Amino acid sequence: MKINICILAILIVLCTFISGHAVPKGSHETKAVYQSGAASVESGYLETAEEIEDSKLQSFKDKMLRYYKDWPKPSKSNEPSPKDRPLSPKEVFLTFDDGPSPNTEKILKILNDNGVKASFFVLGSCAERYPDMVKAEYEGGMAILNHSYSHNYSMYKSLEGCTEDFNRGRDVLKSILGIEPLSFIRFPGGSDNRVSNSNTMKNIRDTLAGKGIDYVDWNVSSEDASAAKVPADKIRSSTISQLSHRNFAVILMHDAGGKTTTVEALPSIIDYLKTQGFVFRTFSDITTAEYNEMLKDKIIDRGAATK
Numbered sequence: 001m002k003i004n005i006c007i008l009a010i011l012i013v014l015c016t017f018i019s020g021h022a023v024p025k026g027s028h029e030t031k032a033v034y035q036s037g038a039a040s041v042e043s044g045y046l047e048t049a050e051e052i053e054d055s056k057l058q059s060f061k062d063k064m065l066r067y068y069k070d071w072p073k074p075s076k077s078n079e080p081s082p083k084d085r086p087l088s089p090k091e092v093f094l095t096f097d098d099g100p101s102p103n104t105e106k107i108l109k110i111l112n113d114n115g116v117k118a119s120f121f122v123l124g125s126c127a128e129r130y131p132d133m134v135k136a137e138y139e140g141g142m143a144i145l146n147h148s149y150s151h152n153y154s155m156y157k158s159l160e161g162c163t164e165d166f167n168r169g170r171d172v173l174k175s176i177l178g179i180e181p182l183s184f185i186r187f188p189g190g191s192d193n194r195v196s197n198s199n200t201m202k203n204i205r206d207t208l209a210g211k212g213i214d215y216v217d218w219n220v221s222s223e224d225a226s227a228a229k230v231p232a233d234k235i236r237s238s239t240i241s242q243l244s245h246r247n248f249a250v251i252l253m254h255d256a257g258g259k260t261t262t263v264e265a266l267p268s269i270i271d272y273l274k275t276q277g278f279v280f281r282t283f284s285d286i287t288t289a290e291y292n293e294m295l296k297d298k299i300i301d302r303g304a305a306t307k
């Protein structure tokens with residue numbers, strides 16, 4: 001019996017020793033077991049499906065945030081001056097896309113001779129070729145806006161492609177003028193162009209809206225791009241027929257090498273607008289009332305208005 005008690009006592013001591021009381025917690029063996037279990041929390045890995053989903057979402061958000069931090073921001077140097085001025089009875093915004101071009105100088109001369117200002121949606125690739133024309137537009141009091149770098153519709157394959165192209169266009173304008181371009185842009189082909197996938201285009205528009213960038217369409221087209229060479233009188237009559245029932249117009253025209261008839265038609269279109277009492281305005285000093293009118297007429301942020 002005495003021997004049995006002794007054996008029992010020895011067994012208890014042995015068991016206690018083996019079960020870990022005698023093994024310091026910080027030894028290698030203990031750590032190895034600890035790390036392979038609860039483990040992942042300590043080393044930053046997440047365990048539950050929910051946490052894993054949150055983590056993916058967060059890293060996606062971080063990535064997008066990094067990617068889009070370079071979208072053009074609203075300009076400080078071009079801030080509207082008398083923002084709260086009421087709408088004039090008749091207002092027109094002349095807009096010229098795709099320049100600068102060999103025609104820019106002629107367009108500027110016509111505008112200057114008539115004492116009117118216009119807005120130029122400029123391509124980065126053309127601005128690189130004619131930087132002096134961009135400067136002349138700016139110094140002449142015209143609004144300079146981003147119309148992308150390449151005008152290549154392949155940019156619409158993805159949000160990233162479109163962002164890159166517009167960022168590149170913005171960088172060129174910035175390097176020529178030394179300022180941020182205005183926060184209004186125009187999509188090549190317009191915001192409801194048929195060349196892009198509608199989901200991708202919606203994604204692009206929503207991203208822009210989130211960054212405070214307004215995309216500009218038009219409510220009057222000169223139709224100077226409806227054929228390679230549209231006769232000047234046709235450009236004039238198309239424009240005037242659309243103006244006849246409007247008091248607020250954003251007119252689409254083109255500043256491109258082949259568009260010589262646009263230049264020919266321009267003086268008579270300006271004459272007509274003046275005789276009708278239109279005030280010529282630009283995006284450089286757009287007022288709140290004008291902005292709201294454009295929203296209402298779906299000239300800016302058209303997709304957002306229909307969301």
Ligand SMILES: [Zn+2]
Pocket residue numbers: 097098147151187188189
């Ligand atoms: Zn264009």
